[in-house]
Amino acid sequence: MISRTFFNIVRFNRYKVSNRLPIIPPTSLFRQERRLKSDLYEPDYLISMQPDEPVYDCLNLQIKGYDFVLLESCQKELHRYAEIMGIQVEECWATPAQQIKVQRFKPGSTAVESEYQLNIYERNVQVVDVPAWALGTLLRVSRALLPEGCTLNVHEHTAEHEEIRYVPDNELIELKQQLDDMGGSRSEKKKKK
DSSP states (O other), X not given: OHHHHHHHHHHHHHTTOTTTSOOOOHHHHHHHHSOOGGGSOOOHHHHHTSOOOOEEEEXXXXXXXXXXXXXXXXXXXXXXXXXXXXXXXXXXXXXXXXXXXXXEEOTTSSOEEXXXXXXXXXXXXXXXXXXXXXXXXXXXXXXXXXOTTOEEXXXXXXXXXXXXXXXXXXXXXXXXXXXXXXXXXXXXXXXXO
């Protein structure tokens, strides 16, 4: 407040006495007003002694549920919030639906009363280089966004998660089996000789 008053006086008197007082730019006055803790002098050896911040390399946020539309919108919101927080999202993907057969029995017997076919859908959001302080906030946000009936799992990315993503080509597998039954390919026959 004092610096603003001083600045107004200098600006007012600038026209009257331009040769006597130097004109002080307003940014330097305001900078002196707001002194931050990081502005203090810290020796290099103290900065180098600070512990490194732990960082998670590659994490998968896996959402599972029975309604694909809800999972799709939840995955979209998770992706958006992660980017707002400054967390790098590597990629997002869906895995093929798992089909489960559920049977309901009549009370006190083994006779089936009704039978249901349920599809469990899965969406994944892969985040990389997540600081430890940001992971807790991201998990709280993702739990708050999670719709009813959905589950959230967080785990490190492995090769198994990469293989599950792709639907196997049954025709190609069958053709390879037929080729092996007939004696293999020509390049394999030349290698054997």
